[in-house]
Amino acid sequence: MKRLSALAAFMAALLLGSCEQASERPTLVIQRFFGECGAVYGNSIDIAKAESECGIITTILNRFVAENPDINVKINVVAWPGYPQLAAQIAAGDPPDLVTMHQSVISDYQARGLLSPMDALLAEANVDTKSLTLAGQRGAVKNGRYFALPWDTIGRLWHINTRLMGQAGLMANGKPILPNSPAQLLDHARRFKAATGKPYLIQAQVSAPDYLVANLYTYLMAQDAVIFPDNRHIRLNTPEARAVMQLYRTLNAEKLTTMAQDFPGATASFVNGEGGVFPTGTWMIGPYDEAAKQPAARLGGYAVVPFPRLWGKNAAFVDGHAWVVPKDTRGPSEREAIARFLGFVAKYNGDWVRTGHLPAFRTVLDAPAFKTQPHRSDIAAMAATGQQLPDFVERQSAIQGLIGEELEAAVTGIKPIDVALADAERRVNELLAQLP
DSSP states (O other): OHHHHHHHHHHHHHHHHHHHHHHTSOEEEEEEOSOOOHHHHTTOOOGGGOOHHHHHHHHHHHHHHHHOTTSEEEEEEOSTTOHHHHHHHHHTTOOOSEEEEEGGGHHHHHTTTOBOOOHHHHHHTTOOGGGBOHHHHHHHEETTEEOOEEOOBEEEEEEEEHHHHHHTTOEETTEEOOOSSHHHHHHHHHHHHHHHSSOSBOOOOSSOHHHHHHHHHHHHHHTTOOSOSBTTBOOOSSHHHHHHHHHHHHHHHTTOBOOSOOHHHHHHHHHTTOOSEEEEEGGGHHHHHHHHHSTTOSSOSEEEEOOOOOSSSOOEEEEOEEEEOBOOOOOHHHHHHHHHHHHHHHHTHHHHGGGSOBOSBHHHHTSHHHHTSTTHHHHTTHHHHEEOOOTTOOOHHHHHHHHHHHHHHHHTTSSOHHHHHHHHHHHHHHHHHTOO
8 A cells, every 4th residue: 555655646746747847838829910821821831932921920930839849839810900809818917928010009008008118028039129120110119119029111102004104105214204293293194194094093092091191191201290299189280281182182183093992993993004003002012013924914014112202301101010029927938938939030021021011120121032022122212211100199090090081081172171181180189188
């Protein structure tokens, strides 16, 4: 009996030791959007062969899991953009360890103390913040500290049908001739329509409030206009803003642009060769470049460039994706796991930007592997000229929605421009006044 008791005690001690050893394996919960594509990439670790946002991020995470067996990695894939789920997790006291987040959203969480500062974590991950692009730094720094690892820069570009531009005499040395003033843009648009019978611009002006807002922000930033003088007020009813909106009102009034189209309709128009320029995102470079290469493509030739400088200096209103760390109590092993992941994903930033986005690191931006990708050299300047709203501006998505409704009314003639801008200013200030 004593021998059996001793054996039982030994087995119990062995099991207890095993449990303690297993508990030393840190758990890392990674939460991301970008879609679900496990059926195609669920077992792949070949990052170089992956395509699309979903494919590339899935393969990167698969590889991290494979190369770090000492970390218990749990991956949550959430429906875009994932913020309702994150808010519920934070409220329940069970946030993930790492989360994909748009840089324009970071202030909403940082201002409430819901994100961990990451300066020390980035240093532990051997991420040199000085190697980040200017646009990447602007997106990740809030109140003087890093609250994210920037992952890319995204923004709107001029996607151009070069075949139609050639018909209008707006090509030189194989490149589109871009306007350098509002008057010249209208002149180009009128010449284009007279020569081709088609609108110069293709625009998604329906159910896309962010479209006109991004245009307005871009050209206000180009003039160094102060859009948000403080965290409770916006300044829109200004001569600079009225001039920008008058340009877009004239384009609509003279039918130099497509009318009443949403994003799918505008995309179909561009691919089918129904206009000259479609201002839309970095993420459409791949699809449009591929469409232009198809046999008998209606798109014809294709080029893409940052927004032309119509006022002031070269500028672009941009956003970006980033990795953030929700605030929570974590031990040294969990912290080390987070730092290891940050260093790992930073190493694959060059693969990530095959999506069409601009890299967050200057070394990737300057690398031949990036520059030799289609059209990347043509848009690289946006990594320096890209600007975001001040880091104290919260509820940026909601603000875009309010402004976008008023700008749509202005450019379509439903409201006078000054009335629409005044209404937009009032509505945003009322929203900001309600913030804690």
